[in-house]
Amino acid sequence: xxxxxxxxxxxxxxxxxxxxxxxxxxxxxxxxxxxxxxxxxxxxxxxxxxxxxxxxxxxxxxxxxxxxxxxxxxxxxxxxxxxxxxxxxxxxxxxxxxxxxxxxxxxxxxxxxxxxxxxxxxxxxxxxxxxxxxxxxxxxxxxxxxxxxxxxxxxxxxxxxxxxxxxxxxxxxxxxxxxxxxxxxxxxxxxxxxxxxxxxxxxxxxxxxxxxxxxxxxxxxxxxxxxxx
Amino acid sequence: xxxxxxxxxxxxxxxxxxxxxxxxxxxxxxxxxxxxxxxxxxxxxxxxxxxxxxxxxxxxxxxxxxxxxxxxxxxxxxxxxxxxxxxxxxxxxxxxxxxxxxxxxxxxxxxxxxxxxxxxxxxxxxxxxxxxxxxxxxxxxxxxxxxxxxxxxxxxxxxxxxxxxxxxxxxxxxxxxxxxxxxxxxxxxxxxxxxxxxxxxxxxxxxxxxxxxxxxxxxxxxxxxxxxxxxxxxxxxxxxxxxxxxxxxxxxxxxxxxxxxxxxxxxxxxxxxxxxxxxxxxxxxx
Numbered sequence: 203x204x205x206x207x208x209x210x211x212x213x214x215x216x217x218x219x220x221x222x223x224x225x226x227x228x229x230x231x232x233x234x235x236x237x238x239x240x241x242x243x244x245x246x247x248x249x250x251x252x253x254x255x256x257x258x259x260x261x262x263x264x265x266x267x268x269x270x271x272x273x274x275x276x277x278x279x280x281x282x283x284x285x286x287x288x289x290x291x292x293x294x295x296x297x298x299x300x301x302x303x304x305x306x307x308x309x310x311x312x313x314x315x316x317x318x319x320x321x322x323x324x325x326x327x328x329x330x331x332x333x334x335x336x337x338x339x340x341x342x343x344x345x346x347x348x349x350x351x352x353x354x355x356x357x358x359x360x361x362x363x364x365x366x367x368x369x370x371x372x373x374x375x376x377x378x379x380x381x382x383x384x385x386x387x388x389x390x391x392x393x394x395x396x397x398x399x400x401x402x403x404x405x406x407x408x409x410x411x412x413x414x415x416x417x418x419x420x421x422x423x424x425x426x427x428x429x430x431x
Numbered sequence: 432x433x434x435x436x437x438x439x440x441x442x443x444x445x446x447x448x449x450x451x452x453x454x455x456x457x458x459x460x461x462x463x464x465x466x467x468x469x470x471x472x473x474x475x476x477x478x479x480x481x482x483x484x485x486x487x488x489x490x491x492x493x494x495x496x497x498x499x500x501x502x503x504x505x506x507x508x509x510x511x512x513x514x515x516x517x518x519x520x521x522x523x524x525x526x527x528x529x530x531x532x533x534x535x536x537x538x539x540x541x542x543x544x545x546x547x548x549x550x551x552x553x554x555x556x557x558x559x560x561x562x563x564x565x566x567x568x569x570x571x572x573x574x575x576x577x578x579x580x581x582x583x584x585x586x587x588x589x590x591x592x593x594x595x596x597x598x599x600x601x602x603x604x605x606x607x608x609x610x611x612x613x614x615x616x617x618x619x620x621x622x623x624x625x626x627x628x629x630x631x632x633x634x635x636x637x638x639x640x641x642x643x644x645x646x647x648x649x650x651x652x653x654x655x656x657x658x659x660x661x662x663x664x665x666x667x668x669x670x671x672x673x674x675x676x677x678x679x680x681x682x683x684x685x686x687x688x689x690x691x692x693x694x695x696x697x698x699x700x701x702x703x704x705x706x707x708x709x710x711x712x713x714x715x716x717x
Contacts, residue, residue: 304534306532306533306534306538309532322532323532326531326532327530327531327532331531333576334526334576378524378527381522381524381527381528382527382528382531383490384486384490384520384522385522385527385528385529385530385587386530387486387489387490387511387515388484388515388519388520388521388528388543388591389515389530389542389543389546389590389591389594390512390515390516390543390546390547390594391546392511392512393512393546393547393548394512395548396548397545397546397548398544398545398548398549398550398551398554399545399551400537400538400541400544400545400551400554400555400558401538402551
């Protein structure tokens with residue numbers, strides 16, 4: 203999907219791809235609202251900075267209007283619209299993937315295709331540990347507040363809060379590593395030999411064909427894009 | 432009587448440390464016994480648990496002297512991956528024992544079985560049986576991360592038991608739980624010992640529960656065993672008190688009553704509620 207979207211010709215091709223492919227797929231996966239909100243949140247700062255830098259600092263070009271010594275150039279504006287489209291495409295396709303795919307199922311499928319179990323564990327455990335990490339950070343922040351550390355206020359105050367939060371967060375996480383390793387060993391994690399799985403990754407008969415079809419469509423779009431240039 | 436755990440003159444020193452954490456410890460735990468291990472912080476309780484479960488010397492290398500035999504296997508010469516199917520270990524912090532890779536309680540319980548390479552049908556059957564055993568059958572489809580501390584600890588116990596050990600070693604399993612979680616976990620442990628005749632070694636600070644439920648109590652201080660006997664004998668042992676062993680609230684009440692001649696002469700001090708009731712009734716009627 204990402205390759206296909208980025209291969210779309212013209213400035214508005216990528217937007218058309220998002221409207222006709224990404225958003226309907228997100229709606230089908232019942233993640234449309236979350237996807238739109240998260241994409242805007244992530245992509246907006248990039249899009250804004252691209253618009254300001256490219257729109258106003260484009261060398262030469264045709265001015266549309268001037269603000270003091272700076273003028274918005276039509277070529278810069280067109281470039282920023284095209285760049286924003288690509289950014290939105292990259293962000294939305296990754297988020298669509300993250301919102302609709304269970305990491306453990308993905309990893310299991312990859313392990314069945316030869317990915318080492320330990321690598322799969324590291325990836326999934328890292329994704330799963332984020333909420334726990336956030337909860338711990340909140341607990342440490344509350345503890346620091348209880349001791350009178352000012353955590354709100356202006357930027358300088360907030361920056362000062364970082365150290366009393368980060369140091370205990372990192373140290374306590376390092377201490378946990380040993381117990382986590384013990385807990386994994388207690389469950390036979392490093393046992394040599396074949397491992398099995400409770401979950402079965404079942405593939406419908408039409409899925410391999412769909413995968414090939416999507417791959418071919420992506421290649422076709424890339425070729426089309428190169429041909430139209 | 433079959434001996435499930437045998438420690439013969441065991442000493443252990445952690446790497447990079449000069450003084451040993453266990454000193455010349457000998458202990459024989461018969462199969463089916465609930466053996467409580469108590470003592471102050473730093474007494475060597477967790478080290479003893481790691482030694483029984485085989486994490487010493489396989490995970491913590493250090494210097495181990497003496498001989499440890501668990502379920503008939505010498506721990507020094509048996510791989511840890513084999514020992515974990517003989518003696519399961521449950522730790523203090525429930526959250527650190529979640530594998531972090533599973534999305535439901537059933538899958539989490541199956542994690543160890545997957546590592547053992549068990550077939551899916553047997554795995555499912557064991558998961559269901561173990562969830563029923565610790566009373567979390569209704570949580571099968573819930574996320575492990577959304578459970579309470581007590582529920583997680585019971586899930587961890589089920590995960591360990593699913594691997595089929597004959598021995599369960601619990602290192603302060605309730606120390607980080609609220610009173611409700613503590614009651615849930617301790618009730619599960621009691622059920623296991625009563626209904627499944629498991630050998631249980633439990634390190635726990637809840638003396639009232641141990642007094643009523645343990646078959647035997649071992650007191651550790653500075654890496655050595657300073658008292659070993661029934662909970663009634665150990666918890667009323669003045670020498671052990673002097674070495675820092677706490678008293679149950681019933682023992683304290685009986686002790687104070689005894690000092691005021693309100694406890695039957697010659698009667699051992701109470702360690703449980705039932706013993707306290709009997710003792711005070713006897714004192715009242717005499």
